[in-house]
Amino acid sequence: MTIAHHPSEELLLDYASGALTESWSLAVATHLALCPECRHEVARMEAVGGGLLDALTPTACSDAAFDAVLARLTDGADAAPITVPRETLHETAGPAPVLPDPLRGYIGADLDGVPWQRLGLGAYQCLVRTEDGVTARLLRIPAGRPVPEHTHRGQELTLVLRGAFSDQTGHYGAGDFQEADEHIKHQPHAAPGEDCICLAITDAPLRFRSLAARLVQPLLGI
């Protein structure tokens, strides 16, 4: 997989510092699973976080603090960390999954088990359950077909997982990551060949520009 479009440095910093909410983190983390280069970048940013932590002027802890911690230590290897109980599917045999973690864990299935909902015009979506009030969904756009032109009232992240799409800003293949905001009016087209499957995160309802699409938008929940 040759990745041409990466998340911006400032988005990676927001991820490394812990400032992003769940849906945005899901898109960045899923790209990181596909992109060693960005993993390295995030590791370097975390090292800067560690350097800043080390350089902080220490604030004395109470005398009882260490004893309080000591009283809680168990010699067991690991108490259960606070995590979301999500199904992760580690295949032991067969080909590697198409959808990487953490996305696969959120969907509870690989690409062949996605519960697609019809969107009309040959397109499908699958809403991904996140708890930050931001819309995360998988989209499946038929090969060679346009996605209706729309503008946004906010931010949109798109991560291609299979196939490709193009718009005025370039060509996006598997692993590529697009950040769009309200200043970008784009009309993405799925590339010919195979359906384009991508993870799309949007923090505001899409505003389709075509009247027909605007009329059905409330019915589709997008």
Next chain:
Amino acid sequence: MDDLIVAVAQHRDRAAFRELFDHFAPRLKAFVMRQGLDSQMAEEVTQEAMVRVWQKAQQFDPSKARASTWIFTIARNLRIDFLRKSYRPEPDPDDPAMVPDAEPGGFAHVAQAQEAERLRAAIAVLPDDQRVVLHLAFFEEKTHPEIAEQLGIPLGTVKSRIRLAFKRVRSELGEDQ
């Protein structure tokens, strides 16, 4: 410091843990107080972080991160779990769908100790305006649009300060591309 975590992981060494605690707990406390927590609450969060250091010590890989980096990630995740009651999805290194690093051990070929020194030096020479942006990001968990709003400067300026800061850090670490 790295060796102390390894000693805790391999031998459940309480003396090593005490040393780690003495170095990191006061820094962790300062770190969470930067989020606006009072001293007592900050101490509770610090204690929780140090318990996690003990529990997760076996997951520490000195070839991938330095002690302070690893402890920073523990404190960051704790802040999200515990204070924001939110989730932060992460890639899973054991996932068969993960695209592996180009070379074994990935990019961890810079001598760790040396890198620690150089990183400290790199951060020390950053111009104030870039350092302020990094502080807001790491200590106050602000996204770059929030930083722009707080400092009353355009978003583009925040982006360029972030880029300049990391460009400088990269070049200090001898990784300029």
